[in-house]
Amino acid sequence: MPAPADLPLDQVRTLLAVVDEGTFDAAAAALHVTPSAVSQRVKALEQRTGRVLLLRTKPVRPTESGAVLVRLARQVARLERDAYAELGLSGAGEPTRVSVAVNADSLATWFLGALTRVPREHALCFELRREDEDHTAALLREGVVMAAVTSSPDPVPGCTVRYLGRMRYLPCAAPDFAARHLDGPPAETLAGAPVVLFDRRDDFQDGFARRLGHRDAGPARHYVPTSEGFVDAVAAGLGWGMVPEPQAGPLLGAGRLVDFAPDRSVDVPLYWQQWKLDSPALATVAEAVASAAAEALRR
Amino acid sequence: MPAPADLPLDQVRTLLAVVDEGTFDAAAAALHVTPSAVSQRVKALEQRTGRVLLLRTKPVRPTESGAVLVRLARQVARLERDAYAELGLSGAGEPTRVSVAVNADSLATWFLGALTRVPREHALCFELRREDEDHTAALLREGVVMAAVTSSPDPVPGCTVRYLGRMRYLPCAAPDFAARHLDGPPAETLAGAPVVLFDRRDDFQDGFARRLGHRDAGPARHYVPTSEGFVDAVAAGLGWGMVPEPQAGPLLGAGRLVDFAPDRSVDVPLYWQQWKLDSPALATVAEAVASAAAEALRR
Structure with missing residues (x-):
């Protein structure tokens, strides 16, 4: 690849817009240019770098090489925004955007409180x-x-890591479900009971069953791919599941869930990783996240 | 393509497993065969049909031709399961699986109640x-x-359609947010106020702003990609947003949200589409969904 200084930043920004918007047409609309201009800029950048940068799927996805340039584009944008803000120019232009990936259970429990x-x-x-x-x-x-x-x-290359705390998960079921399917030691009954999973990638319940000596959780599996829906499905008696402590607490108190193996909770440590950038916006968010996590999570 | 009767169903089932599990390795584990056996079966099927069936992305995605065979595999599996159940054999084998795509707001409000x-x-x-x-x-x-x-x-080809009802969306904001940003007719103030969107594809708030005569909702945009998180973000005062009536109701009653344009709610009609298959399992679910929707949605 040519030296970064040689990369035409308008082309790199166009690549970013295509990835963010998902299609060439949407990127064109966002940039107020024609789709063919977008396509030409991306092609020019691919010729310049000698790499395929985008998979032409729906939505478009960056290749490994494309991801490097997308990250560059975002970091440049972040630094530009911070510089504008320092110069008192941010009021006139775009608001300062902070993009964060969050797991569903954190989003459903403590994370939004951090942002406020x-x-x-x-x-x-x-x-x-x-x-x-x-x-x-x-x-x-x-x-x-x-x-x-x-x-x-x-740490992801170019990132710093900070420990946030542990999210505790409790093995829970609705009381009538537990009476029907889990009447006996879980080490004996669990593999025969229906289970609720988040999605096909979720192996948390299987891991729990294996630690009790089963080969896996049972074959009767429901998939409910939202954190709140998952808890609702367990409380409605569709199956057992590992429920985050902040969501389980009120339902256990109200008798809508039982913890069927109280000494078998599982803790998942959570970390905050962020770009190694001297960005005041990012630093402010990191502080808010760490302090909300300290209250909501176990040490 | 050869006639369906010519398609080796074990290869078609393998294709389905790869799409469901997302990778060749995971499909191999699920089918209890080696990854190279999975790879060979998919290649054999691609040679037989003369089409590329899978995009080798992560997760793997079916091509248009692949999708046709995936649908075939699922429909065959559905019919097999129903036949087994009719023969009283289902207790011994796999549970009967019903896969349904649901929009986030339905999942967060009325849909799980239908399944119970x-x-x-x-x-x-x-x-x-x-x-x-x-x-x-x-x-x-x-x-x-x-x-x-x-x-x-x-109707999607091969599917039936049934009207479920209308989900009403109310333009909502936290009271102090409304006092700060929406002090005046929304037709004047809206474009200057921060807004909460679900994700980059969500153009619902922009559509609402356009109907009030703005070019778009404002440039200060938060993206919160869960239904519950979206409502929480609006109630926390991050921005205004279009909130489903079932979620808005209690928050309006408690004074945590205000409807800042009460005569401007937007109704979204919802439909149930399903495969045209004589499947008792699917028919039972359709009945439950229609009756829950009739109670939760507007006619």
Whole structure:
């Protein structure tokens, strides 16, 4: 690749717009140019770098090389915005955007509270991406986001890591479901009981069953791909599931859930990873996230 | 393509497993064969049909031709399961799975209640996919799901359509946000106020702003990609947003939200589309969905 200084930034920005908007047409609309101009700029950048930068899927996805340039484009934009803000120019232009990947359970429990702690005078705009905590780091690596709540303590290249705390998960079921399917030690009954999973990638319930000596959770599986829906499905008696402590608490208190293996909770450590950038906007968000996490999560 | 009777169903089932599990390795684990066996079967099927069937992305995605075979595989599996159930054999084998694409707002409000109405003796397993109501029909077309809650009344080929009702959306904001940003007729103030969107594809707020005579909603945009998080973000005062009536109701009553343009609510009609298959499992779910929708939605 040519030296970064040689890369035409308008082409790099166009690449970013295509990835953000998902299609060449949408990027063209956002940039107020024609779709063929967008297509030409991306092609020119691909010729210049000698790499395929985009997979022409729907939505468009960056290749590994494309992701490097997308990250560059976002970092340049971040630095430009911060410089404008320091010069007192941000009021006139675009608001300062902070993009963060968050796992669904954090988003459903403590994360939005963190964002409301960011002082209003910063006038930040948040772009949240919901992703499994094992996969948020990938979005950071691809340059899709500038920070992530992740279960990985290993820093993504170019990023710093900060420990947030542990989210505790309790093995829960509705009382009548437990009476019907879990009447006996879970080490014996669990594999025969219906289970609720988040999606096909969710192996959390299987891992729990394996630790009790089963080969897996049972074959009767419901998939409910929202955090709140997952808890609702467990409380409605569709199956058992590992429920985050902040969501389980009120339902256990109200007798709508039972913890069928109280000594078997599972803790998932969470970390904050962010670009190593001297950005006041990002630093403010990081502070708010760390302080909200300190209250909501276990140490 | 050869006649359907010529297609080796084990290869078609392998294709389905790869699409469902997302990678060749995961499909191999699910099928209890080696990854190279999976790869060979897919290649054999691609040679036989003379088409590329899979995009080797992560996760793997079916091409247009691949989607046709995925749908075939799912329909065959559905018919097999129903036949087994009729023969009284289902208890021994796999549970009967019903896959449905649902928009996030339906999932957050009335849809799970529908599933709990399905009599327990059917022993169905639900696989829900969360998707924008404008895009759920695409999942039906691709064969990813066998039914969908969608905003489209135009039947997907091979599907039936049934009207469910209208979801009403109210233009809402937190009271202090409204006092700060919306002090005046919305037709004048709206474009200058921060707004909450679901994700980059969400043009619902922009559409509302355009109907009030603005070019778009304002440039200060927060993206919060869960239904519950979206409502929480509006109630926390991050921005205004179009909130589904079932979620807005209690918050309006408690004074945590205000409807800043009470005569300007927007109704979105919802439809149930499902495969034209004589499947008792699917018919039972359709009945439960229609009756829950009749109570929760406007006619």
